Amino acid sequence: MSTTEKMSKTYDPYENVVAVMEEAAEIGKIDKRMFDILKNPQRETKVYLPVEMDDGHVEVFEGYRVQHSNIRGPFKGGIRYHQDCNIEEIKALSVWMSLKCAMVNIPFGGAKGGIKVDVTKLSERELCRLTRRYTYAIEPIIGADTDIPAPDVNTNAQIMAWILDTYSMLKGKPSPGVVTGKPVELGGSKGRTSATGRGVVNAAQLLLEHEGRELSGCKIAVQGFGNVGSHTARIAHFRGACVVALSDISGGIYCKDGLDVNEVIAFTEGGKRLKDFEKSGVKHITNEEILECECEILVPAALENQIHEGNADKLKCRYIVEGANGPTTYEADRILEERGIKVIPDILANSGGVVVSYFEWVQNIQELTWEKEHIKEKLFEIIQAAFKDLLKVAEECSCSYRMAAYIIAIRRLMYAEKIKGIFP
Ligand SMILES: NC(=O)c1ccc[n+]([C@@H]2O[C@H](COP(=O)([O-])OP(=O)(O)OC[C@H]3O[C@@H](n4cnc5c(N)ncnc54)[C@H](O)[C@@H]3O)[C@@H](O)[C@H]2O)c1
Secondary structure, three states: OOHHHHHHHOOOHHHHHHHHHHHHHHHOOOOOOOHHHHHOOOEEEEEEEEEEOOOOOEEEEEEEEEEEEOOOOOEEEEEEEEOOOOHHHHHHHHHHHHHHHHHOOOOOOEEEEEEEOOHHHOOHHHHHHHHHHHHHHHHHHOEOOOEEEEEOOOOOHHHHHHHHHHHHHHHOOOOHHHOOOOOHHHOOOOOOOOHHHHHHHHHHHHHHHHOOOOOOOOEEEEEOOOHHHHHHHHHHHHOOOEEEEEEEOOEEEEOOOOOOHHHHHHHHHOOOOHHHOOOOOOEEEOHHHHHOOOOOEEEEOOOOOOEOOOOHHHOOOOEEEOOOOOOEOHHHHHHHHHOOOEEEOHHHHOOHHHHHHHHHHHHHHHOOOOOHHHHHHHHHHHHHHHHHHHHHHHHHOOOOHHHHHHHHHHHHHHHHHHHHOOOO
8 A cells, every 4th residue: 555545544643754754765865774763763651640530530541751762862842631642643743853853953852742631621720630640650751851841732831830840849859951831930931932933933934035025914824823823823913914814723713904913812811712703804714714715824733634635725825834743744745735835844833842942941951041032033043044954955855845854854863873873
């Protein structure tokens, strides 16, 4: 069965990332003698987490931590809480982390964690107990110089604070470097919360400049209005883009003349959903429709597998800048390429989060605090350098930006593998 046939059966994010890696290795003429090392994670951990619920009954949740590669530095990657979370998804996300850190050339490897849980069904106290039990379960394999978690879908600075506290209690000493994305008051970095969205906008701006265009006035649609989506929309709006559509899990809103993003953020801050946002000139759309709306840049910033062979030929955008990890399937990529829609891939476009996590980790180790302006400048420099590398390899190999990004990342990982050699 060919890769394409296999992929069209059911979407498997891990098969998806491996298929892209295989193709990139071919196009980039990469020596594949050590390639199998990259295709497999170094360690997969599954844990079962008993939690006493508020009414006294006990529930057992399933949790994961997959450590893909630490060849270029400590394992690094977020923790996701989601009812559909499973080991294959976490495996794929861990590979994307290794590729991302290599693409932007920061000294981290890749990992990812998750718990299969519907957070909307848990009270704050239950969420805290679940987080602490998960931290206890993975404590032997995490640490500031081994594996450093961070926020992802449905996790945030508060959850990082609970992880940090539990880990520090177990170690008997404050250990701020064990997580990034924690509150600034506990050693977090200024600018970390908005970093992924800022990086997405930086990437969009660099792409537009390369195309001889500018962000100001450019029509943008953003799917997903959580950490990544809301900051992407806010910063793009601040820099003069016309944000025409936004969505969260409840549905989307569209206004052809542009939405007032700050007004929408203020509306959702009290816990309200976009389906309840009402304003004249603003119409309600579905999460499928937002992907197909009239815009120049589409930013998928929700989950994997949103742009697939069933809708790739219906998209009306000229560019896609991937805020989410893995939003575009392998098959959709081919359709988009044929249609001339350029994609800035996740492993570059949403790297702002891990780049500022790297800054946070560096500040923790050195016991220093950097100012936000400094962080913004350094973030831009790293994304700009990565974008330059991307353009160079895309031209050298006559390939899409996704392939170029994978070629760069795989070359760096394979080179590190080669010069270290294999133990024993
Ligand atoms: N948080 C980070 O720093 C970071 C960094 C890099 C990549 N990412 C990736 O970005 C994506 C979003 O992460 P986040 O941290 O913003 O999560 P989040 O939990 O803060 O927000 C997720 C958003 O997506 C919406 N959503 C969920 N399911 C949806 C669906 N089926 N259709 C449409 N919208 C849906 C939610 O309502 C919410 O608005 C994920 O793919 C994550 O892996 C996050």
